[in-house]
Amino acid sequence: MKNNKIKVIGLFSGCGGLDLGFKQAGYDLIWANDILKDACETYKLNIGNHVVNEDVTKIDLDAIPNADVIIGGPPCQGFSGIGKRDPNDNRSALVYSYLNVVNKIKPKIFLFENVTGIKSSKASDGSKVIDNLKQAFEEIGYHINIYTLNAADYGVPQRRKRVFIIGNKIGVDITAPEQTHFENKEGKKKWISSFDAISDLELPTENGEVTYKHEPKGEYQTLMRKKAQKTTLHIVPYSSPTDKEIISHVKPGGNYMDVPDSVSTKRIMYFKSTGGRTTTYGRLDPNKPNYTINTHFNRPNIGCNIHYEEDRMITIREGLRFQSFPDTFQLVSKTQRNYYVQVGNAVPPLLSKAWAEHLKKYLIDTPDTKNIDFVKSIENQSNEEKLFKDFVFANAED
Numbered sequence: 001m002k003n004n005k006i007k008v009i010g011l012f013s014g015c016g017g018l019d020l021g022f023k024q025a026g027y028d029l030i031w032a033n034d035i036l037k038d039a040c041e042t043y044k045l046n047i048g049n050h051v052v053n054e055d056v057t058k059i060d061l062d063a064i065p066n067a068d069v070i071i072g073g074p075p076c077q078g079f080s081g082i083g084k085r086d087p088n089d090n091r092s093a094l095v096y097s098y099l100n101v102v103n104k105i106k107p108k109i110f111l112f113e114n115v116t117g118i119k120s121s122k123a124s125d126g127s128k129v130i131d132n133l134k135q136a137f138e139e140i141g142y143h144i145n146i147y148t149l150n151a152a153d154y155g156v157p158q159r160r161k162r163v164f165i166i167g168n169k170i171g172v173d174i175t176a177p178e179q180t181h182f183e184n185k186e187g188k189k190k191w192i193s194s195f196d197a198i199s200d201l202e203l204p205t206e207n208g209e210v211t212y213k214h215e216p217k218g219e220y221q222t223l224m225r226k227k228a229q230k231t232t233l234h235i236v237p238y239s240s241p242t243d244k245e246i247i248s249h250v251k252p253g254g255n256y257m258d259v260p261d262s263v264s265t266k267r268i269m270y271f272k273s274t275g276g277r278t279t280t281y282g283r284l285d286p287n288k289p290n291y292t293i294n295t296h297f298n299r300p301n302i303g304c305n306i307h308y309e310e311d312r313m314i315t316i317r318e319g320l321r322f323q324s325f326p327d328t329f330q331l332v333s334k335t336q337r338n339y340y341v342q343v344g345n346a347v348p349p350l351l352s353k354a355w356a357e358h359l360k361k362y363l364i365d366t367p368d369t370k371n372i373d374f375v376k377s378i379e380n381q382s383n384e385e386k387l388f389k390d391f392v393f394a395n396a397e398d
Helices: 017-024 037-046 076-081 090-105 129-139 194-198 219-225 241-247 266-274 316-322 336-345 349-363 369-379 383-395
Strands: 007-011 028-034 051-053 069-072 109-115 143-150 161-168 304-306
Touching (some): 017 028, 069 090, 069 349, 161 349
Antiparallel strands (some): 109 161, 143 161
């Protein structure tokens, strides 16, 4: 199989983070789907017009084209009903829609991405969700490998851990992509820090359009900017007077514990008394990658979303930078909320591209599954049977 003929289908694509990584690696994206209209419009603007805005459970499977690879991951809300596999249980409908598409298209490889909580999630019958998924994919003929990867290990300035279920009909163990960046390893590329990620951006503006402070410094800024002379979506999110006061007390790398009791809210006082919640009211550490970007990164009380130097929340463009979307990537949204939903739910394109590049060696110039199955059947036979078949083949008529 030639590289430019590797066809890909994206399910639950959102704004296209996972799909963009495969596109950057040279794959041919031919069909995609998401239920959020704004996300589909963003996808069309940046990736292609092949995305379908529809509930995947309502799509005619015969309308989906054949492909070599299927990528995507359903929302985790569907996992609670996965145990009994009740077709009338709406909670499991999204999960099994993914499986049904895979079973219909029969790609050589599929990549299923999700949150790490899937590993500890229990189904409605008490069984483990991850075990049920593995078994379900095996039942339709796929060899399964499961990995937990940290996006920071692949050049993304974000400590974002995600689970990947990788299935193939080739009949081999597919390894995880080789790690490229390290927290602390002599002679290796270091994790990309928050400072490395966004320090070249000018101060936010009212309309969000900005130029750059200086020429790109470092590999990451160069990669994000490419030939861009300016970028957009760099607007300071609104913060209440109370939040502004709280933000001013949090030190770089700190959190709610830095806020004096005299200005702490009841919620912060509760957090102080119970402990935990490391990233709550968190301010970025300029020397480390960010924590996981979520769908509420315009708020200080959910995640580490305060700028490392300025007394403000990070902007949408900075969120895109932390997710490794290039500065030319634009968002389409009719609501303020959906900007953050699209960015927070996305798979970092650089992590996706690492998978895409890695999978080429399993897809390019590999024999068909039927040929592999035939070879395996021959290998399992005795030497005598092999000699007999060699004799038959050698004397067979054309």
